[in-house]
Structures are given as structure tokens and as C-alpha cells.
Amino acid sequence: xxxxxxxxxxxxxxxxxxxxxxxxxxxxxxxxxxxxxxxxxxxxxxxxxxxxxxxxxxxxxxxxxxxxxxxxxxxxxxxxxxxxxxxxxxxxxxxxxxxxxxxxxxxxxxxxxxxx
Amino acid sequence: xxxxxxxxxxxxxxxxxxxxxxxxxxxxxxxxxxxxxxxxxxxxxxxxxxxxxxxxxxxxxxxxxxxxxxxxxxxxxxxxxxxxxxxxxxxxxxxxxxxxxxxxxxxxxxxxxxxx
Amino acid sequence: xxxxxxxxxxxxxxxxxxxxxxxxxxxxxxxxxxxxxxxxxxxxxxxxxxxxxxxxxxxxxxxxxxxxxxxxxxxxxxxxxxxxxxxxxxxxxxxxxxxxxxxxxxxxxxxxxxxx
Numbered sequence: 001x002x003x004x005x006x007x008x009x010x011x012x013x014x015x016x017x018x019x020x021x022x023x024x025x026x027x028x029x030x031x032x033x034x035x036x037x038x039x040x041x042x043x044x045x046x047x048x049x050x051x052x053x054x055x056x057x058x059x060x061x062x063x064x065x066x067x068x069x070x071x072x073x074x075x076x077x078x079x080x081x082x083x084x085x086x087x088x089x090x091x092x093x094x095x096x097x098x099x100x101x102x103x104x105x106x107x108x109x110x111x112x113x114x115x116x
Numbered sequence: 117x118x119x120x121x122x123x124x125x126x127x128x129x130x131x132x133x134x135x136x137x138x139x140x141x142x143x144x145x146x147x148x149x150x151x152x153x154x155x156x157x158x159x160x161x162x163x164x165x166x167x168x169x170x171x172x173x174x175x176x177x178x179x180x181x182x183x184x185x186x187x188x189x190x191x192x193x194x195x196x197x198x199x200x201x202x203x204x205x206x207x208x209x210x211x212x213x214x215x216x217x218x219x220x221x222x223x224x225x226x227x228x229x230x231x232x
Numbered sequence: 233x234x235x236x237x238x239x240x241x242x243x244x245x246x247x248x249x250x251x252x253x254x255x256x257x258x259x260x261x262x263x264x265x266x267x268x269x270x271x272x273x274x275x276x277x278x279x280x281x282x283x284x285x286x287x288x289x290x291x292x293x294x295x296x297x298x299x300x301x302x303x304x305x306x307x308x309x310x311x312x313x314x315x316x317x318x319x320x321x322x323x324x325x326x327x328x329x330x331x332x333x334x335x336x337x338x339x340x341x342x343x344x345x346x347x348x
């Protein structure tokens with residue numbers, strides 16, 4: 001068995017990589033880029049829950065997160081959904097940033113690391 | 117004792133998370149957003165020193181850093197304070213980037229990882 | 233022997249840091265900032281190959297990557313070079329982002345982590 005386990009691996013990226021007790025997720029975007037900020041954020045967090053589950057862990061073991069919005073006016077709506085999702089007492093180290101994203105309609109992207 | 121130790125944990129984030137010999141700090145911003153770039157950078161580095169100390173480590177054990185300015189014109193002033201702060205021979209892997217930040221007056225944000 | 237091994241360390245940053253089985257590389261930019269996006273990307277990936285080799289690992293063991301372009305119009309050209317470079321079946325967790333970079337002519341920067 002390899003010491004690196006990859007999940008949903010394409011030519012470009014793996015959606016999750018496990019190594020040495022740490023899970024690295026790819027930056028996640030919403031399934032529906034036309035949806036509003038809160039809906040995109042919830043879709044992202046649902047995808048993170050699923051990927052963490054496939055790696056045998058969950059959001060209570062988050063270590064690190066970076067969150068991007070394409071416009072800081074979206075920051076409050078994203079945070080509202082994020083805050084409601086985080087496990088009580090288990091919030092990761094985090095930075096909230098601003099960036100253009102891969103698709104022009106994406107408004108939010110979130111990338112996390114978690115302990116196995 | 118849990119294998120994950122969190123410090124200064126709110127609903128949104130922990131200021132520091134320890135796991136498996138690595139310390140992950142949240143992105144730090146200055147205490148005084150109205151201060152100039154050098155002052156904000158020094159405030160950030162002071163906060164990083166304090167947080168690393170609470171985790172039983174220090175800046176000589178930095179592994180990784182990302183630094184953001186809101187305008188690349190601030191990059192030189194930030195680097196001047198950063199360069200004076202880094203422990204000789206112990207600089208981390210680093211990327212210097214540009215992003216809008218959570219508060220409109222913040223000019224600098226720095227996020228690091230360190231070994232315990 | 234220290235538990236942290238640093239490579240090409242300046243006052244500001246190390247180009248590579250090894251700790252606990254993980255290699256952290258600094259954000260890499262092209263050698264020739266006047267070159268086009270594809271050429272800059274290839275120069276970056278060549279530098280990453282060299283640095284990973286100096287740390288006793290290679291691109292088949294990538295864990296995590298962040299890639300920045302200064303303009304999302306460059307994203308497709310960067311991805312084309314990236315996709316051709318990644319080891320089959322070994323793509324890292326990844327986020328593709330947008331940021332101004334340290335030099336005004338740099339169009340691409342890439343930062344990775346790999347397993348030893």
C-alpha cells in the first residue's frame with residue numbers, strides 16, 4: 001500500500017490526497033455557478049463533507065482553510081454559511097481572501113486540510 | 117489528550133492549530149488597520165511570535181508562509197519588516213501575493229506554518 | 233542532524249524546506265519574466281523538478297499545489313503546460329487563483345508541497 005492515497009484524480013488535480021495522517025483537499029467550487037453566494041458556499045461545504053468522509057475523517061478535524069470570494073462584498077454571506085457549518089470548538093486556522101476564480105460565475109472557493 | 121490542539125478558537129477560526137508536530141496559524145492582520153504598512157507588518161509579526169510561543173515553538177522553526185498585500189506598492193515596505201524579523205538561516209518557504217482583505221483598511225496579512 | 237532541512241536560504245525565504253516527511257517549496261516564478269505564459273510555466277515546473285530532486289523526491293509525490301496567474305486569460309495556457317507535466321495518476325490537490333505577483337512582468341507563480 002502506498003503512503004500516498006489520492007481520490008478522484010484527473011490529469012490536472014486530485015480532489016483529495018492523504019499522506020502521513022493529513023488530508024489535503026483541492027479547492028472546491030459550487031456545483032451551480034449561477035447560484036448566489038450562500039448557495040455556492042453550501043454546495044462547497046457539502047462537497048468538503050463528502051470528500052473528508054471518503055478519507056475517513058470529518059469537519060471536526062479541520063486544521064487549515066483558505067476561503068476566496070471574487071468580490072469582498074460576498075465575504076459576509078460566505079462567512080454566515082461557513083460559521084453555521086463549522087463544528088463547535090473545532091474551527092481550523094483560516095485566511096479569508098479575494099481572487100478571480102477558474103470560472104467567471106464562481107463566487108466562492110474553499111481549500112482545506114484536515115487530520116485523518 | 118486529543119491529537120489536535122486548538123488555540124483561541126471562535127466559531128469562525130482558531131488562531132493556531134497543532135497537529136502531528138506542525139503548527140498552523142490563522143492569517144494574521146494588524147491590530148491597528150489605520151497604521152501604515154510597516155507598522156501593520158510589525159504588529160502581525162508580533163502576533164505570530166506570541167502565537168508560536170503559545171504552541172511551544174518560535175520563528176526559527178517556520179516551514180511555510182504566505183504574505184498578502186492589498187496593493188503591490190506595499191510589497192517593499194512589508195518585505196523590509198519581514199526580512200528584519202526572520203531568524204538568520206531559518207527563513208520558510210514563502211509566497212508573496214496580492215489580495216483584498218477582510219477589512220478595507222488592512223494592508224497586509226500573513227499566514228504561516230511552523231514545526232513544533 | 234536538525235529535524236528541519238532548508239535549501240537555498242536567503243534572508244527572505246528558503247526555496248525548499250523539509251520537515252517530517254513533507255517538502256514545502258517556495259512559490260516559483262519564471263527565470264525570464266518577459267517570456268510568454270507557457271514559457272514561464274515551463275520554467276517554473278523545471279525549477280520545481282530541480283528543487284524536488286534536491287530534496288530527494290519528485291513530482292510523482294506532489295501533495296498540494298496553488299497556482300496563480302496575474303490575469304485569468306492566462307489560465308488556459310498555464311493549465312496546458314501543467315497538465316502535460318503532471319505525473320499520470322499523481323496529481324496533487326490544487327487551487328488555481330489570480331494575484332498580482334512580485335515582479336510586474338511575472339504572469340505565473342506556482343507553490344507546491346510534496347511527500348519525501
